[in-house]
Amino acid sequence: MFGLTGEQQQFRDSLQRLLRADYPFERRRAIAQSATGWSAEIWRGLAEIGALALTVPEAHGGFGGGGMDTFVVMEECGRALLLEPYLATIVLGAGIVARAGNEAQCASILPAVGAGERQLALAHYEPGTRFAPEAVACEARREGGGWELNGAKTWVLNGTTADLLIVTARAAGDLALFLVEPSAPGVTVHDYPMYDARRAADVRLDGVRLTAGARLGSGDARPALAETIDAAIAAVCAEAVGAMSVLLDATGQYLKTRKQFGVPIGSFQVLQHRMADMLIATEAARSMALLAASCIGHAAPGEHSHTVSATKVRVAEAARYVGQQAVQLHGGIGVTDELPVSHYFRRLTMIEMAFGDVDYHLDAVGRRLFDRELQ
Amino acid sequence: MDLGLSAEDTAFRAEVREFVHRKLPLELRHKVLGGARLTKEDYLTWHRILFERGWIAPNWPRAFGGCEWSAMRQHVFEEECALAGAPGIMPFGIRMVAPVIMKFGSAQQQQRFLPRILSGEDWWCQGYSEPGAGSDLASLKTRAERQGGHYVVNGQKTWTTLAQFADWIFCLVRTQADGRPQEGISFLLIDMRTKGVTVRPIIMLDGEHEINEVWFENVEVPAANLVGEENKGWTYAKFLLGHERTGNAGVGQCKRWLAELKTLAQRQPGNDGRPLADDARFRDRIARLEIDLMTLEVMNLRVLALEQERHAPGPEASMLKIMGSELQQALTEATMHALGHDAAVYPGPATGRYLNFRKASIYAGSNEIQRNIITRHILGL
Numbered sequence: 001m002f003g004l005t006g007e008q009q010q011f012r013d014s015l016q017r018l019l020r021a022d023y024p025f026e027r028r029r030a031i032a033q034s035a036t037g038w039s040a041e042i043w044r045g046l047a048e049i050g051a052l053a054l055t056v057p058e059a060h061g062g063f064g065g066g067g068m069d070t071f072v073v074m075e076e077c078g079r080a081l082l083l084e085p086y087l088a089t090i091v092l093g094a095g096i097v098a099r100a101g102n103e104a105q106c107a108s109i110l111p112a113v114g115a116g117e118r119q120l121a122l123a124h125y126e127p128g129t130r131f132a133p134e135a136v137a138c139e140a141r142r143e144g145g146g147w148e149l150n151g152a153k154t155w156v157l158n159g160t161t162a163d164l165l166i167v168t169a170r171a172a173g174d175l176a177l178f179l180v181e182p183s184a185p186g187v188t189v190h191d192y193p194m195y196d197a198r199r200a201a202d203v204r205l206d207g208v209r210l211t212a213g214a215r216l217g218s219g220d221a222r223p224a225l226a227e228t229i230d231a232a233i234a235a236v237c238a239e240a241v242g243a244m245s246v247l248l249d250a251t252g253q254y255l256k257t258r259k260q261f262g263v264p265i266g267s268f269q270v271l272q273h274r275m276a277d278m279l280i281a282t283e284a285a286r287s288m289a290l291l292a293a294s295c296i297g298h299a300a301p302g303e304h305s306h307t308v309s310a311t312k313v314r315v316a317e318a319a320r321y322v323g324q325q326a327v328q329l330h331g332g333i334g335v336t337d338e339l340p341v342s343h344y345f346r347r348l349t350m351i352e353m354a355f356g357d358v359d360y361h362l363d364a365v366g367r368r369l370f371d372r373e374l375q
Numbered sequence: 376m377d378l379g380l381s382a383e384d385t386a387f388r389a390e391v392r393e394f395v396h397r398k399l400p401l402e403l404r405h406k407v408l409g410g411a412r413l414t415k416e417d418y419l420t421w422h423r424i425l426f427e428r429g430w431i432a433p434n435w436p437r438a439f440g441g442c443e444w445s446a447m448r449q450h451v452f453e454e455e456c457a458l459a460g461a462p463g464i465m466p467f468g469i470r471m472v473a474p475v476i477m478k479f480g481s482a483q484q485q486q487r488f489l490p491r492i493l494s495g496e497d498w499w500c501q502g503y504s505e506p507g508a509g510s511d512l513a514s515l516k517t518r519a520e521r522q523g524g525h526y527v528v529n530g531q532k533t534w535t536t537l538a539q540f541a542d543w544i545f546c547l548v549r550t551q552a553d554g555r556p557q558e559g560i561s562f563l564l565i566d567m568r569t570k571g572v573t574v575r576p577i578i579m580l581d582g583e584h585e586i587n588e589v590w591f592e593n594v595e596v597p598a599a600n601l602v603g604e605e606n607k608g609w610t611y612a613k614f615l616l617g618h619e620r621t622g623n624a625g626v627g628q629c630k631r632w633l634a635e636l637k638t639l640a641q642r643q644p645g646n647d648g649r650p651l652a653d654d655a656r657f658r659d660r661i662a663r664l665e666i667d668l669m670t671l672e673v674m675n676l677r678v679l680a681l682e683q684e685r686h687a688p689g690p691e692a693s694m695l696k697i698m699g700s701e702l703q704q705a706l707t708e709a710t711m712h713a714l715g716h717d718a719a720v721y722p723g724p725a726t727g728r729y730l731n732f733r734k735a736s737i738y739a740g741s742n743e744i745q746r747n748i749i750t751r752h753i754l755g756l
Contacts (some may be wrong), residue, residue: 002677252754266756269747275754276746280694287673288666294379310666363655366662369637370652 002290004072012072014049019080025340031083032197036161038084047116052090057098060110067231067296071238071289078242081340081347083198085121088158089113091235092228093120096166100177100217100224109164109179121162123153123180123203124225131356132375133225138205140171140178140215147171147215149178149186149208159201160191166216167205168225175225177216184208196350197343229355230308231296236351237289237315243344243351244282244318247326250341251275254330271329278322285318306368309361316352316361323348378676384447391455398424404460408631410724412583413462415498415540421462422495431493432469439477439485440493446679450626450672457627458634465537467499468492470622472545475562475615479603488543488564502532502546502565502589503612510744512547513556513609517591519548519563521598521605526550526563528571528594534738538574538587541567545615551606562608564600571595581730582722617688619739624675624699629668632706636661639713651713660709667702674698690752693745700735700742707732 004012022045031039046052054069056062063069070091077086094113097106097120112118129135138151149169159165165180165187182189186208191201217224252275255266265271292311295304323345327334330341337343352358367374380388403417425431433449435441444452457463464470473492476484491497508515517530528548538544544565551559565572571594576584603611637652640661645654652658678691707729711718718726736742750756 002673003680252756255756272750272754272756273743273746275756276749279749279753280697283691283694284670284674284698287677288670291378291669291673298379307669310669313663313666314670362659362662362666365665366655366658369662369665370641370658372653 002294004068008069008072011050011054011069012076015051015073015076018045018049019076019082023080023082025081028081028083037193037197037199038161042082043084043116046084046086047114051086052116053114055090056094056110056114057106060098060106060114062110062114066298067234067293070231070235070296071293074235074238075242078239078244078347079246081243081246081343085119085158085161087232087235087239088122088162089118089120091232092122092157093162093164093166095231096122096177096224096228097216099227100221102217105179105216118164119158119162121156121158121165121201122168122228123156123159123165124168125153125155127152127154127202131360133222133229134175136168136170136175138167138169140169140176140210142172143209146212147178147210149180149205149210151205153203153205154200156189156201156203157198159189159203160199165203167203168221171215174220175222177221177225178210179214179216180205180208180210184210194350196347198350226305230292230305233308233312233355234289234292234296236354237285237292237311240315240319240348240351241282241286241289243348244278244285244322247322247341247344247348248275248278248282250344251278251326251329258331274325274329278325281318281321285315288314306365309356309364309368312356312361313358313365316358319348319352378447378672380447380451384451387448388451388455391452392459394428394430395456395459395461398428399459399461403462407460407462410728415537418462418465418540419495419498422464425464426494431464431495432473434470435473436477439473439489446676446683449679450676453627454630455627457631460631463625463628465498466619466622467501467536467541467545468497471501471615471619472499472564474618475545475602475611478614479562479611483599484564484602497542498537498540500535500538500541500544500567500589502535502544504534505531506533510741512612512740513560515547515549515556515560517546517548519550519561519596521550524598526596526598526601528563528565528591528596530591532589532591533587534577535574535587535589536585536738538567538589539576539584543567544572544589545602547608547612550608557609559606560608560612561605562602562611563596564602565591565594565596569594569596579731580733581727583727583731585731614687616740617690617692620692620696620745621675621678621682621688623696623735623739624671624678625703626668626672626675626699629671629699629702629706632703632710633661633664633668636664636706636710636713639710643713643715657713664702664706664709667698667705671695671698671702690748693740693748696739697736697742697745700732703732703735704729 051073053062055065058064094110097109126137140147140149165182167178167180169176186206188204189201191199193199255271256264258265288311292308295307326341327345333339334341364374432441433444433452437443476488505515519526519528544567546563546565547560548563549559550561571592573590575588577586579585640651643651645651674695678695682688710725711729714725
């Protein structure tokens with residue numbers, strides 16, 4: 001179990017070839033400083049090798065891949081510290097459209113996303129709330145034959161470059177999803193940089209008028225939203241595993257070459273044992289990330305969320321430990337912007353908090369163990 | 376936890392479960408679940424039941440009478456047995472010395488020893504540590520001098536688990552005094568009934584007699600009991616330790632202990648009178664143990680699968696040993712704490728287990744030694 005199929009290995013090889021050739025760290029630095037913060041050329045490259053269509057359903061021009069396929073892509077994203085919005089457009093955006101959308105909506109959105117022609121963003125979290133998925137105040141009111149949307153969203157990944165926002169809102173007791181054009185009257189998108197060199201947006205929705213067809217699917221969207229967030233957690237956990245393995249290698253190399261007191265610092269047992277603990281943390285994280293990836297789309301929903309929360313705790317703690325210790329073991333150079341190590345550390349720090357921090361998911365694991373109500 | 380078992384493995388799980396419930400004697404089950412100390416006969420009773428079914432050696436090749444199960448089946452089997460309250464299979468014969476005899480022993484040794492390990496006729500113990508050779512195992516001093524068709528063994532082994540039950544001991548002995556310490560070690564099989572072998576009990580911090588000193592005074596051991604080549608014993612010793620460490624994970628047992636702790640947390644009152652399960656701090660602690668257990672379970676499967684692929688345990692077993700022993704200790708600690716004042720009663724199973732399992736981070740190479748192994752053999756530092 002948890003082994004890759006021959007197809008998955010082949011795909012991983014071609015993704016590695018692409019990223020090794022086209023994504024050296026200096027190029028990445030330039031991309032991060034560009035206007036959009038990611039590269040359309042790299043995005044096309046990803047589309048060409050099939051990475052974008054990999055998990056899109058077969059009925060809509062994709063390859064119908066599952067959680068393990070996402071694991072393969074995201075681990076490489078983590079290794080390369082990829083800035084391009086795979087998580088936002090594919091895992092969150094296409095993921096929720098495929099889970100909640102009706103046939104026509106899927107057919108109009110997903111093939112273009114898989115082909116790399118369209119960008120999506122899920123606008124869900126709100127200012128003044130934390131991680132609980134229920135905390136949505138944004139409201140959708142019936143207005144004529146359609147809807148009127150009012151509210152505010154924060155931490156919208158890819159919010160500025162998306163062609164289409166998928167907005168969560170309360171609609172008569174249900175949690176509903178709406179397809180919103182960023183250019184629609186009443187939509188304000190405020191773009192900002194984050195400490196991991198990515199960009200996000202805050203979105204205001206003031207009396208945004210939508211047609212009836214702008215509602216994504218029908219009925220309560222809670223299950224689709226929960227599953228999509230679980231899939232996103234599994235995805236960032238795989239990304240973290242990739243990033244941690246790069247930090248392990250880099251730190252191991254540094255310990256072998258950096259000399260103090262006339263010897264390589266890797267000859268000091270206190271540092272050796274720190275590295276051993278970093279390796280154990282990374283392998284523990286990998287084990288759980290594989291488990292989470294393998295249950296996305298398979299296990300029963302309750303089980304699935306339990307595994308995903310457990311995975312998030314394990315991976316977030318490993319990400320913090322490995323990230324902080326990689327910086328520590330590099331000493332002075334570790335705290336510079338020049339060294340890739342500090343960039344990996346910053347991304348891992350972001351992942352640690354993304355979609356619920358350790359406290360949130362630890363609490364969820366405990367409550368599920370004793371059948372207590374979730375918060 | 377849903378591991379995505381195949382239909383065949385799911386059927387296998389049901390078969391094991393049904394077998395254990397039908398065959399495990401109830402008084403034995405209650406002793407295990409109650410945390411009572413088991414006798415030699417208790418262990419052997421269950422050993423013989425598994426032997427008759429052909430399930431005593433999950434990891435052995437079929438050619439030697441084992442099951443040759445996949446990593447997943449070994450895992451499922453261990454879990455079902457442990458959850459039902461079956462005693463563990465003693466590792467010294469099945470998991471430790473047998474793989475060495477299979478890989479490095481002569482055909483005669485294989486025919487002589489392996490069937491008796493399977494049947495439970497011979498109980499084995501491990502003659503590795505000495506008073507002066509703990510973490511620095513290669514500095515061991517027990518001497519074996521070749522005199523005609525015999526070795527004459529003199530010296531002392533210590534921390535020998537359940538030597539008081541053992542028929543045989545596999546011993547690391549020094550057959551050459553010069554050169555690197557690792558180069559003069561041989562692997563000898565010694566009948567515990569031989570003249571000059573003395574077993575002296577060591578009482579552990581839980582008040583129990585589990586470990587011993589084993590003394591050798593001019594003990595004559597036939598040369599035919601040497602495994603492999605003289606002075607090559609260190610290689611065999613490390614091979615055995617790899618098997619031992621994989622076995623140390625103890626996933627099934629941890630599962631049973633965590634289930635017990637969850638039950639306890641719903642029964643024991645917290646400080647506000649509501650069950651401990653509603654105390655956020657204690658519940659977090661249990662949640663962490665649950666996450667550690669899930670992690671250990673997947674790690675165990677990954678390491679077992681690697682071991683099968685390579686036909687030998689690798690240095691990854693050291694990670695498993697650290698994770699398994701740390702979880703065992705954390706579980707016994709939390710269970711003791713859940714009992715509050717009741718934990719003070721002596722002897723009591725929960726506290727006894729806590730005290731007893733301080734051994735887990737020390738035996739089979741202390742966890743610090745495991746980190747040295749990881750440093751050298753995985754990280755290359």
